[in-house]
Amino acid sequence: MNNFEQLISSDKPVLVDFFATWCGPCKMMHPILEELKQSVGDKATIIKVDVDEAQDFAAQYGVRAVPTLAVFKQGQLVWKEAGVHSAQQLQAVLEQFV
Numbered sequence: 001m002n003n004f005e006q007l008i009s010s011d012k013p014v015l016v017d018f019f020a021t022w023c024g025p026c027k028m029m030h031p032i033l034e035e036l037k038q039s040v041g042d043k044a045t046i047i048k049v050d051v052d053e054a055q056d057f058a059a060q061y062g063v064r065a066v067p068t069l070a071v072f073k074q075g076q077l078v079w080k081e082a083g084v085h086s087a088q089q090l091q092a093v094l095e096q097f098v
Helices: 004-008 024-043 055-060 087-095
Strands: 014-019 045-050 068-073 076-082
Touching (some): 014 024, 014 087, 024 045, 024 087
Parallel strands (some): 014 045
Antiparallel strands (some): 068 076
């Protein structure tokens, strides 16, 4: 996770999925994020962060539940919400920041 700050500093939006391996709803997000990746192509970046392995990042960005999805642009947190979301909902969020 050494390059996390570099990744979220991109000019294009970066969707971060804060998840845990033991979390049922987090497992539901995996195929949704794959579908989203197909839809948005290279207009946005999607990364996953395991909160058990990166507790400092989770704390830094106020992640209190998993899954928590966050969008960063140029290093700034521009959107964050906990829970399972559809690919369409997430695509609409990302398109605000493209």
